Amino acid sequence: MKHSYLATFLLFLAGCNPQTALTNLGDLHAPSLVSAGMTTSDSARLVFDEPLSASGSIAESPIAITSLKADGNELRVYFQKALPLDRTTVLNGRVKDERGNSCNFTIPLWGKNEHPATMLISECTTKGTKSQPDRVELLCVKPGSISGLTVSDGPPGWEEDRCVLPDKYVWPGTRIVIQFQAGGEQLPYHSSLAGLGSNNGCVVLLSDPSANAEVLDALVYSNRQSDLYGGWGTSSTQSAIERLVALGGWDSDSPSLAVDSTHSTSTRSMQRRGETDTDSASDWVIAPTGGASWGF
Numbered sequence: 699m700k701h702s703y704l705a706t707f708l709l710f711l712a713g714c715n716p717q718t719a720l721t722n723l724g725d726l727h728a729p730s731l732v733s734a735g736m737t738t739s740d741s742a743r744l745v746f747d748e749p750l751s752a753s754g755s756i757a758e759s760p761i762a763i764t765s766l767k768a769d770g771n772e773l774r775v776y777f778q779k780a781l782p783l784d785r786t787t788v789l790n791g792r793v794k795d796e797r798g799n800s801c802n803f804t805i806p807l808w809g810k811n812e813h814p815a816t817m818l819i820s821e822c823t824t825k826g827t828k829s830q831p832d833r834v835e836l837l838c839v840k841p842g843s844i845s846g847l848t849v850s851d852g853p854p855g856w857e858e859d860r861c862v863l864p865d866k867y868v869w870p871g872t873r874i875v876i877q878f879q880a881g882g883e884q885l886p887y888h889s890s891l892a893g894l895g896s897n898n899g900c901v902v903l904l905s906d907p908s909a910n911a912e913v914l915d916a917l918v919y920s921n922r923q924s925d926l927y928g929g930w931g932t933s934s935t936q937s938a939i940e941r942l943v944a945l946g947g948w949d950s951d952s953p954s955l956a957v958d959s960t961h962s963t964s965t966r967s968m969q970r971r972g973e974t975d976t977d978s979a980s981d982w983v984i985a986p987t988g989g990a991s992w993g994f
Contacts, residue, residue: 728799732771734789735910736810739780742789744773746801750793754800757791759807768793781809783846783906784864808846808906815842815868818975819849819915822901823967823990824894830964831881832894834901835992838872839973848904848911849876851894852938853945855909861889862907875992897921897959898931900942913947916977919968920953921960929953949978957982965990 729746737743750768757763762778773793781787786806794800821835834849843865850860861876868874877885879893894901900918904911918939922929930936930953943951950956957979962968967990974981985991 726797726799727795729793729795729801731801731803731805733910734805734807735908736781736807736906737774739810739812740777742775742777742807744775744793744803744805746771746773746793748795751796751798754794754798755791757789759787759789761787781807783809783811784862786907806908808908810906811843811846813842814847814905815844816840817844817847817874817903817914818970818973819901819903819917820873820970821967821990821992822894822917822919823962823964824899824919824959825896825962825964826879826881826893827964828881830990831877831879831891833885833992834876834878834894836874836876836903837970837973838868838870838874841867841869843867844874846906847914848907849889850902850904851878851899853900853902853913853942853947854904854911856938856941857902859889859892859894860907861887863887873993895931895935898924898929898935898953898956900939900948902942902947913942913945915975916942916947917968917982918942918948918956918979919959919962920956922953922956922958923960924953947977949976955979958984963987967991 729748732745732747734744749770752768755766755768764778765776767774789807790804792800792802816839817836820837826832844863845865847863848860850857877888880891898920903915924931927933927936940951942948962984965988967985968982969985
């Protein structure tokens, strides 16, 4: 009986046209979060897929929030102080669209380094041993803070291992060595020590640890011997390289145009030619035996 009453009601609304009745119900779609990130050290920008109501937004986090502003598809969140760079700050909240449909969200935010140093990946080994584990070296070319800069084995959101750098000011010529594999000793800067892909893969320098981070520099390498997944050996590696190229971090997704890792070893590192940075294999050479020069 209830279903009969509902059908009669809808037909009445539509002038005996059920399709018109459903259309007249209006927007039933709740806003969806498209992206989120910090715009300054103490403010964030959340983008949704439709305009938001000017009122009705709420949010909370461990760092006190001073104000919220909904403008079009965007929600701006202003914090009482800068968010930390060495850990996530979880933001919880709810927004409404102009029809009152609501969306709850929980997102991690990282602080923003507003005065970052300009760093380049300058050296790397991927065939480490216990005495000579996988390492990545960064070279500072312009002074600034390394706080929040992230070195990973993939583009943002695709990495399996990474190192988030601490709050430290560095000057041109400074070299920072990051350990990526377990060894006899552990360096002050290190990832989870899972190790880098031996023959095929990438090392990426990111502006921060978030999934929306900017790619600042990259090294893509291959021994050019696999017939699988476009020559990259695994589907995950192929996807990571394609994503990195799409983000402008490297000039080609072809293994033949990556740095040839065939003759690299734990002591024959891949080394950058000075400070040349064309996002291509021409920037790199393989050191002679025993030629790894960490920190120099």
